[in-house]
Amino acid sequence: MRGLCFRVLVLCVFVVSCQSHPPGAVSPSSVIGQDTIRVGEVGSMTGSGATFGISTHQGILLAVEELNQKGGIAGKKLELISLDDQGQPNEAVLAVQKLAGQHSVRAILGEVASTVSLAMAPVAQQFQVPMITPSSINSKVTEAGDFVFRVCFVDRFQSKVMAQFALNHIRAKAAAILEDVKSDYSRDSAKIFTKHFTEGGGKIVLSQSYASGDIDFRSQLTAIRAAAPDVILVPGYYTEIGLIARQKAELGLKTPLLGGDGWDSPKLTEIGGEALSGSFFVSHFSLDHPSPSVQRFVDAYRAHFRGASPDGLAALGYDAAKILGEALKKTAGEGGRELRKALASTRDFPGVTGRITLGPDRNAVKSAVVFEVLHGGKLKSAAWMSPDSFR
Numbered sequence: 001m002r003g004l005c006f007r008v009l010v011l012c013v014f015v016v017s018c019q020s021h022p023p024g025a026v027s028p029s030s031v032i033g034q035d036t037i038r039v040g041e042v043g044s045m046t047g048s049g050a051t052f053g054i055s056t057h058q059g060i061l062l063a064v065e066e067l068n069q070k071g072g073i074a075g076k077k078l079e080l081i082s083l084d085d086q087g088q089p090n091e092a093v094l095a096v097q098k099l100a101g102q103h104s105v106r107a108i109l110g111e112v113a114s115t116v117s118l119a120m121a122p123v124a125q126q127f128q129v130p131m132i133t134p135s136s137i138n139s140k141v142t143e144a145g146d147f148v149f150r151v152c153f154v155d156r157f158q159s160k161v162m163a164q165f166a167l168n169h170i171r172a173k174a175a176a177i178l179e180d181v182k183s184d185y186s187r188d189s190a191k192i193f194t195k196h197f198t199e200g201g202g203k204i205v206l207s208q209s210y211a212s213g214d215i216d217f218r219s220q221l222t223a224i225r226a227a228a229p230d231v232i233l234v235p236g237y238y239t240e241i242g243l244i245a246r247q248k249a250e251l252g253l254k255t256p257l258l259g260g261d262g263w264d265s266p267k268l269t270e271i272g273g274e275a276l277s278g279s280f281f282v283s284h285f286s287l288d289h290p291s292p293s294v295q296r297f298v299d300a301y302r303a304h305f306r307g308a309s310p311d312g313l314a315a316l317g318y319d320a321a322k323i324l325g326e327a328l329k330k331t332a333g334e335g336g337r338e339l340r341k342a343l344a345s346t347r348d349f350p351g352v353t354g355r356i357t358l359g360p361d362r363n364a365v366k367s368a369v370v371f372e373v374l375h376g377g378k379l380k381s382a383a384w385m386s387p388d389s390f391r
Contacts, residue, residue: 044112049237150362225252
């Protein structure tokens with residue numbers, strides 16, 4: 001699916017690629033000529049974070065199809081307009097302007113990366129078009145204004161989970177940090193982890209940095225090896241994490257890596273292989289959760305996308321679209337301030353990533369899961385942690 005042109009109109013449930021249809025996509029349902037409700041999506045369908053964007057997009061597509069199959073909103077079909085921002089903040093800004101201005105969408109779903117969402121959010125607020133990010137955890141995203149929402153937990157919760165897991169489950173007393181200086185997500189996660197880890201009695205023995213796109217991390221890892229930490233926090237994205245894990249193994253460093261939801265991609269273990277075994281990361285969704293609604297979602301996703309299993313990004317995209325659908329039902333398809341009010345009233349929504357309540361700050365209150373990477377790239381749920389765990 002790399003290199004596909006996604007700067008196109010998505011009708012109902014289907015992206016029309018300028019080259020070919022994405023593998024596993026459902027058949028298009030034409031809504032041309034019908035009275036529809038337009039919803040926008042902005043995502044990284046191409047670029048270094050493409051697996052995030054595509055997974056999220058496929059989760060959204062599935063949710064939109066299900067909503068339309070059940071009669072749509074107030075008798076109207078949802079029409080999704082999806083624009084590729086290539087993971088670039090400036091492209092995302094242009095996409096929001098186009099969706100809100102030219103296409104008059106009721107709401108915008110996206111983005112995945114916090115750095116991109118931070119650029120989009122003020123524009124959505126200016127147009128007073130509700131924006132729902134499925135997975136940007138940076139706390140500042142929703143501070144742009146009362147039209148900006150998220151269905152994922154925030155960075156301060158995820159980083160607290162990482163710190164508590166390191167202290168209480170790994171029994172770590174000393175940690176090193178390797179952060180991405182180009183990423184708001186990475187820098188803020190490292191800062192919050194440091195606060196909670198040290199408050200819990202741990203010590204940060206060394207902090208090192210890299211920049212997105214780097215491929216050689218040996219000097220930083222050599223310095224970390226000399227500091228002898230019990231755990232290494234790497235709050236980055238899968239594109240670099242796999243390389244870091246491999247180079248760590250080459251240096252004979254057996255210290256487990258710990259990270260966040262930026263790891264959650266099928267590409268993670270493709271890149272890192274067995275070098276990731278024994279590492280841990282926090283995310284939003286587990287395929288193995290026994291909830292019937294989760295298993296129905298997993299089955300439906302596999303049926304639509306050639307047996308592929310949904311990851312956390314797909315599940316969050318699905319939940320974001322479903323929450324938007326419920327809010328649109330309350331407004332009979334109207335947007336603006338009425339839709340904003342309906343979204344803000346979301347309480348105890350039964351999402352596949354957990355029960356979701358949107359607080360007064362428009363952030364989701366929900367649980368997190370910590371995964372252990374096993375041999376063969378398999379993931380095992382090592383712990384579930386809710387906000388109540390820290391009260």
